[in-house]
Amino acid sequence: MYTIFYEDEWRCEVLQKGVQCDMKVENGKIIFFDIDGTLISMGGEVSPKLQEGLATLQANGHKICIATGRSLDSKVENLKKLNWNGYVLANGAYGEYDNELIVCETIDKRRVKEFVEYTNELPEVGIIFEGNDGAFTTKDDAEIALKIMLEITKGKLSREAFFSYFKLVEDLSEIKNVNKMMYFNGEQYAKGLIERFGDDLDFLPNSITQSSGWDTAEIMKKGVTKATGIEKIIKRAGYERADVIAFGDGYNDIAMIQYAGIGVAMGNGVDQLKQTADFVTDTQVNDGVFKMLQELKLI
Secondary structure: OEEOOOOOOOOOOOOOOOOOOOOOOOOOOEEEEOOEOOOEOOOOOOOHHHHHHHHHHHHOOOEEEEEOOOOOOOOOHHHHHOOOOEEEEHHHOEEEEOOEEEEEOOOOHHHHHHHHHHHOOOOOOEEEEEEOOEEEEOHHHHHHHHHHHHHHOOOOOOHHHHHHOEEEOOOHHHOOOEEEEEEEOOHHHHHHHHHHHOOOEEEEEOOOOOOOOOOOEEEEEOOOOHHHHHHHHHHHHOOOHHHEEEEEOOHHHHHHHHHOOEEEEOOOOOHHHHHHOOEEOOOOOOOHHHHHHHHOOOO
């Protein structure tokens, strides 16, 4: 593992979208990027320099893909300006390449119903479901989750922005095609939840909060990770595992970083991810992705 931090000097002067560097790429790579904490800050900003770098990647013959825990309809507005080649969403439960559906894993609807019934008896725990149709929660659950998020963001996250992410419903057990579940404020119940549902569901510390504890967690169908989604994408796209480069910062990125031919952890990433990565770059706010793309001679 190598840790690389650079001053603000650039090997390629990319001033306009689509301008190509002198360096030619003989063998194209397929590169997967986490969103939160990797491409964007907590406030949702994407640096202009990074946007130009991603456009240059494609101009140089590489493919660029999103690999996020987010759901299908929650891509960041600034990122939509780029012509992404593929998406791995909901931690690998959903995947597209060249506008073709490649993978769609959903949690058994009976388990979803059981999960709702179980957590309904834990009123201080907030629940959020994600699926192909968006992110769903109840008003009471959203209030619990918002309180946690306000603590994490030190009050920078607005109530309006947080609630705009969700579709509010009365009964979460009625949601169909759930590919990821999350709970908030549930550390005291985590052991019981994992024992009750761990046979066919995997639990991860939540990638948004970046806490190593179990106060918040992401829950997927057993065996589903960003790595499994990527594996299906590259098979369709005609790439080998060695052609994969991946960038991430959270617990849900560990499998992806381990799977990739080159796995890069952000400087602001969790320690467990950094320990398994091939490289550790600078932080998101210091354009760590852009700097590593240069170091790898991709732009």
